[in-house]
Amino acid sequence: MTYDIATIPGDGIGQTVVDAALPVLREAGDAYGFDLDVTEYDWGTERYREEGEMMPDNATDQLESYDSILLGAVGHPEVPDHVTLHGLLLPIRKELNQYVCKRPSVLYECVESPLRGYEGEDIDFVVYRENTEGEYSDIGGREHRGFESEVAIQSALFTREGVERIARQAFQTASDRSGKLTNVTKSNAQAYGMVLWDDVIEEVSEEFPDVTVERLLVDAASMDLVRRPEEFDVIVASNLFGDILTDIGAVVSGSVGLAPSANLNPDGPYPSLFEPVHGSAPDIVGQKIANPLATVLSGAMLLEDLDEVDAAKGVRDAVRAQLADPDGPRTPDLGGGASTDVAANDLEDRL
DSSP states (O other): OEEEEEEEEESTTHHHHHHHHHHHHHHHHHHHTOEEEEEEOOOSHHHHHHHSSSSOTTHHHHHTTSSEEEEEEOOBTTBOHHHHIIIIIHHHHHHTTOOEEEEEEEOOTTOOOSSTTOOTTSOEEEEEEEOSSEEEEEEEEEESTTSTTOEEEEEEEOOHHHHHHHHHHHHHHHHHTTSEEEEEEOTTTOTTHHHHHHHHHHHHHTTOTTOEEEEEEHHHHHHHHHHOGGGOOEEEEOHHHHHHHHHHHHHHTTOGGGOEEEEEOTTSSSOEEEEESSOOOGGGTTSSOOOOHHHHHHHHHHHHHTTOHHHHHHHHHHHHHHHHOTTSOOOGGGTOOOOHHHHHHHHHHHO
16 A cells, blocks of 8 residues: 655754654554655745745645645744744645644653653643634734734634534544543633633533533643643643643643644545644754654654554554663753654664
8 A cells, every 4th residue: 555645844843853754654664564655845934935935826736635744844033933824834724624633742651741740651631623713713904004003903713613523523532532521711701702612512512421521711721731731631622722732731741842743634535734743943953953753753643544553553652662761862852862863763673
C-alpha cells in the first residue's frame, strides 16, 4: 500500500523537524508494510515576502487529492502573525473542513514536569478544539484607520452544527476512555455564542449517558490544568480556548516539543493535516537542536488516521522507549544536548 502525503515544512524549524520526522515514518512503513510517496510544497513566509502570498489561490485544490498532509510550522519575526495564520493554516483548515483539532497531552516516563510531584503517565488528557469557526472566524473589520475615531469589530461565530459535531467527537472519545468530559466555556460573560455552546453540549450529553460532564469557565480551567492536571481526561473547547489550553497542557507535560496536533476531517472527502503544536522558533533556527518528537508524534496520529494503527503504535512505543531510556538522546528542551537528527535517528533504530 502506498499513501500520497503532502508536506508543507513552512518556516523556521519547520523544515528541520519535517526532514527529521519523515525518515522515522518511512521506517515505520518498512516495518509495517506500506510506503509513503511524499510531495513537498514550499509555501510559507519566504513565498509571502517574494510574491505577496503565503500560498497560491488554488492551494487547497492541490491538497484535496492527497491522503494526508504534514505541516512543520508557520511564522516569521518580520511578518505579522495574523498574516501568516490567515494566509495559510486557517484557509486550509476551513476549506478542507478540518473541524476537529485533536491535541493530546501526555507526561511520559522520565520526562520532568515543571509541576511538583508528577511522574510518568500521571498526566494524560486530550483536548478537542473546535477548529473552523468560533473566535477565529474572519468576521469584522476596521474603519477610520489612523484617526482618533478608529474602530475595530471582531465577531465570533458559533453554529449549532459546528458545536454538535465537535461535541460528538469529544463525547465518543470520552466514552471510549474513562467516561469523563470537561466542557470549557465562558458563558457567564459571552451570553450568546457560549450559551449556545453550553446548550448544545448538554443536549449531546444525553446521547452519552455513560459520560460524566464537568463544566468549567476557561479561567478556572486554566488554573486547574496547573493545579490538578491528573483529573482531566477529555476536554472540549472552542477554537480560542482550546488553543490556549493546549499550550498549557504541553508545558505541564514537560515540553511543547512533545506536543502533537491533528486537524481532522473525520467524514471525508478531504485529507486531514497534522502538525506539532510548537511554532517556528526563530531563536533556534539553523542550530539543529529542535525537538523532532512533536512532529514524529503528529506523524503517528497521521498514520492512525490512515488506519495504520499498528504502525502508529510502533512509532509511539519508540518515542516512549527513547524518553524512558536514561542513555537515550534528549534535545535541549528536555535537558539534554542531542541534535534533532540524533534524536530522530535513534527512533529509526528503535523501530
